[in-house]
Amino acid sequence: MMTTKTQQFQVTSKEGDFQSALEEAISVAFEALKGNISDFRIACKLIEISGSTGGIAGEKSLTVTIEAQPN
Numbered sequence: 001m002m003t004t005k006t007q008q009f010q011v012t013s014k015e016g017d018f019q020s021a022l023e024e025a026i027s028v029a030f031e032a033l034k035g036n037i038s039d040f041r042i043a044c045k046l047i048e049i050s051g052s053t054g055g056i057a058g059e060k061s062l063t064v065t066i067e068a069q070p071n
Helices: 018-033
Strands: 007-013 042-054 059-070
Touching (some): 007 018, 018 042, 018 059
Antiparallel strands (some): 007 059, 042 059
16 A cells, blocks of 8 residues: 655635635646656645735735645
């Protein structure tokens, strides 16, 4: 049995958009892990959501961290 190590991937949306940050994190993970397999899949888990908002500049950033591994 082969054990596959999970890796973490983190993406920040400067617009504070959770959906786009999550989709980009999954896409980044997929591209980083896929290799040369034609029917490749990943399993991922949401690890953390963090962000900041406010201030004079009206900052509104949101960071999504996922953990992924080949499935």
